[in-house]
Amino acid sequence: MNRTSPPSLFDLAKMNLLQNEMLTIEALQSLPREIFLPLFISAVEKEQSHISALDGLDGLLAKNIRTRRWKLKVLDLSNKWNVGDSRIRKRKKQPLAPVVVITNLCLMEDFPDKIFTFLRNRVKQKKCLPHLCCEKLNIAQMSLESIKEILKTVQLDYVQEVGVNCTWELPMLARFASFLGQMVNLSKFHLSHNRMISCISQEARGILIATITSQFVKLNQLQELHLKSVLFLEGFLHQLLRSLKTPLKTLWIINCALSISDLTYFSLCPSTNYLRKLCLNDVKLTDLHPECLQVLLERVSGTIQHLDLDNCGVTDSQVTAILPALGHCSQLKTLCFCGNLVSMTVLENLLRHTVPLDNFTCGLFPIPLECYLETTSPHNFRNIQRYIENLRLILLELGRPRTILFSSTCLDCGVTEYFDP
Known part of the structure; x- marks a missing residue:
């Protein structure tokens, strides 16, 4: 016989509050943080927005009521639905300032966020939430007007x-840029x-x-810049980097065509002086003068x-x-170097300059060029094992x-295999 567990005291309390609007409002001042968010989420999801607890805040704020017992300052919906009281950013003090609500936001035309829609409607109705804050904003696909x-x-x-x-x-991106310029505390930007x-x-x-790069001048807190498959970047990367007023810690440029x-x-600009993470995956460097790579690594060797x-x-x-500069990168932990056709001699020297580094923990390297030259099939296991x-x-x-790990990529089908020596 199936037996269902009886509801916990927590569940009973939540159910009681959801069924009693007056009780919810009266209990709001002393409501424990452990029950506030589950109550709020349940009310919104069950379309009982009239008792979502925020209406109680309306009433208290309208009467200028804020007792010493009132602990709630920030309603944080951005990280596992936690509620906190110490995450308010420094801003001008306001008498009886409304509760700050923090949420993450993903904008997709076909999948609107139910919780955010509810909060946004309250803002439009001017109900106790003029401080609706978003820490992480992800735009997947949506019209600019929306x-x-x-x-x-x-x-x-x-x-x-x-x-x-x-x-x-x-x-379209140029039109969006005006909003980007208002995000003056932005630390990470992915495009x-x-x-x-x-x-x-x-x-x-x-x-x-x-128009776009002029907005980056205002982003004094920007530390991470990720650019992937950005087709218009060629010939204008210098313009973007020149707009940055503070050095980056992370720069990812993936599958982008760049000019010499x-x-x-890029190898000389001040914004790349202190990089901790640099990714140039699928960016063609074949025609770049070797000295440029050497200069870049010398400048970031300490970080x-x-x-x-x-x-x-x-x-x-x-x-x-670049080997001498690479050998002085004292903080280097990981190096990804797959897909580059280098000889056995050069590959050996690369290992000798990186593996002994004190902080080095992980390396991904290609099989040597000779594996491709000595056989019509670079996936010939016996041929590869000899070099491995x-x-x-x-x-x-x-x-x-x-x-x-060492990788082998078939030039015909593009399949990559990894070998652990």
């Missing part, structure tokens, strides 16, 4: 992280999969990009912890040029336990 209407109800100076993952064309209008002139393109002038400026140069087309001469065995002996000689 985004504008939503962002009007959010305090943009509270936003700390933004992700724009849309197939927007350049004019991916933007398109470029093929018929646009170089002059018009430059004007639109200048972009890369040359860089993660370096990703996967599938960059780096050549033997470029690797040889030689590489294993080198790692044993270096005598430092590390996580090291």
